Amino acid sequence: MAIRERGGPTQARGYNPAALRAARFSRIPSAAPLAAPGALCVAVLGAICVVLIAAPAAWGDALTPEYSPSRNANDIHTLYVTSLAIGAVIFLLVEGVLITSLIRYRRRRGGAEPAQIRGNTPLEVGWTVGAVAILVVLAGITFAYLSDVTTPQRSSASGLNAGTEVAALHQPAVPGGHSLQIHVNGQQYIWRFDYPGAQQVFSYHDMYVPVGTTVTLKITSSDVAHSWWIPKLGGKADAIPGHTNDTWFRVDKPGRLNGQCAELCGENHADMRATVIALPPDQFRLWMARQAADIRQSQALLSLARRIRGQGP
């Protein structure tokens, strides 16, 4: 065995006593012998406390999504709370077992070698089936709520009575009642809303809607991908060029609801905001008429200006 060794150890054979000595666990200084597991538990418990106690106490909204006034938003809220409750049980179970093991089964001086358990088939099958069962239940709950979220609800009796603004458009998705369909177009970095009717009313940034009336949105984009989102009105819908996306909402109380684009759309993505302004139906009609008049007036002014500059027809 007279082979040249390069980079090999001087300890050529046998068991390395230095390594042996260094190897024992007891030799490695235990910086924080028993404080460590305790501290770990305190931290984990602290995290749980932050979730369960401090957050709801300090900020009421911190644990649940914004919701109401629209039914789809309420159902999303219910689904979230349900799944959070199921998740919280699993969370407490896992953290509980983890913390218990770390405390109860920490190494003790002179303790016996732990039993060398390699598995337990019934137990393993049990928790696999258990996990599947929980998810099946969750899927069942989701499907139970699904049609309420996706199918627009009826307009209420106090809603906008189907006038000329609405009659021009077909609304097969809304069961029975009347509704208002608004076309939404995302553009860097503003939202444009086109209202139904012969007057061709449109607006930017502020979407005016009548209360008690189901509003269905046809959403698209004319440049990059955007995402339409007013948190209090439930889910978002991406605005993709070349595609039309649908969503709906119904606001039952007058007021302003704020939101903003949720898909990175360029430099000023953060400035691409939107507001839904809910008005009583009669005021909504007034607004439509005034907006139509304003648009007609500014178009007239524009064509006048063009004629003056010799650019017009």
Place this chain on the structure above:
Amino acid sequence: MATPEYAPPAPPGALRSPAGTRANGGPPEIAVHGLRDRPRGWTAWLTTTDHKKIGLLYIYTTFLFFIMGGVEALLMRLQLAHANNTLLEPHTYNALLTLHGSTMIFLFVVPVLLGFGNYLVPLMIGARDMAFPRLNALSYWLFLFGGIAFYASIFFTPPSAGWTSYAPLSDNAFLPDGGIDAWIFMIHLTGLSSLLGAINFTATIHNMRAKGMSWGRMPLFVWTILITSYLLILALPVVAAAVTMLLTDRHFGTAFFDNTGGGDPLLWQHLFWFFGHPEVYIMALPAFGMISEVLPVFARKPIFGYKAIAASTAGIAFVSMLVWAHHMFPTPVPEVVLAFFMLSSFAVAVPTGVKIFNWLATLWRGSIVFKTPLFFAAGFLATFVIGGISGVILAIFPVDWYFNDTYFVVAHLHYVLFGGSVFGIFAGVYYWFPKMSGRMLSEGLGKTSFWLMFIGFHGTFLVQHSLGLEGMPRRIYWYPPHGNWQTLNLISTIGSFILATGVLVTVVNVLLSLRSGRKAGNDPWQANTLEWFAQSPPPENNFDIVPRIRSVEPMKDIRRDVARRTGRSAETVSQPVTTGAT
């Protein structure tokens, strides 16, 4: 051991040994540490094909990228610390979020795990090197130059379309500068690097395992690397095709993703996420493997349900190919498609849950030794379960319509990728550093680092769930004072600096211990797997002899064997092993 079980064939001309080695005309009985003259100094690192050197190159390089990505994150957190803040320009902020995401995913988590794989897989399976050492070196250099090409863009125009680079924003109509091209080039180079690496791992693990190491005796970390390699081979060609299409859209007049030319922006999202979701598991599975190695060693108890953990790894990988559209729930997709992707995303939770339960059962009734690797592993479990639960909540597509693209998703993905992968990686760093350097890391600094990281992490990301619930979208460079946004953002920013301090403590720990750490010996943890049979750090040929593998814990067998033969307890066995014949 009367005869060595394994004697690698000597490469012709490479073995510098006196005549007489092949005394009986047969193969040499024992291979020695140094086989040939090697370049010394820094050139050794440039020309090396040694899997351990390449592994270390990966690990050091990726940690540099990790620090860069971390600084980018801190800058973003500073900007968001206060409402109406004007610290950063919007284009700078968008560049930072793109650099941060792309760096952490393509230049840190994936390659650092492949770096650990590079270092450990041959040692764990009792091989001398990877199957294709030169290809292995090529993988590293492709990765490095991919990273350099990407970061070169900060001197010109950095990319600013997010790590997902959604078309049409990433098209030249909207971002004509070279940043997106640098991003594409980086995806190509790192993708090729990972693909070659994956082929290399597959060939190595299939063909070069020690005698007796059947599939059922392979270390769980090797299982995860093998399955990750399959995922890479399936997923990477898709993103390579997608970014090539983006490149031709940008510069050669095609319109794959341009609806005005007959293309479809949604095609990009489908192709990207077809790769992107398996990528999530590519980042998670090897970290799971590390946890599966660390927990039994520090619980002094075998891993609970070895087969279930290996099978769940394969199960996660299979289902992860079928869940990509859960990133696209708010896009115009038929409801039945949404339902399918919700159910498939639920399905991933089952094998993931099985893993968590098995890890808990490994700790249960153990004799838990509180060393730093265990802290990070326990921190991983405590944290990852939150990411898993929020993942299931996000899979419910009506709920996702609310949460998609909000800070809830940012919190979720960091619970999975930082709380999961990065805590796993840090457990791995503290666990394998003694093997890689021959020295122990400081336990005191290690535990300090863990606590800072653990507290900082939850401080940063727990409150981001609430930000999402209160309607704050992600990727916005400023926000008005609205509700609790300002308070929550400030907490998050403070947390992020505590987290960064924790990472810094580990960096200091590594630098100090490399210089003056206590000598580790071969097997400081009394571990189970074969890499602890080699010297620390292992010599170029890894093993003088490789024992026949008789169980999933070969080191336990060896220790028991030695105790039986010598009549005294052997807590470690050092190489080279006497063959008895001499």
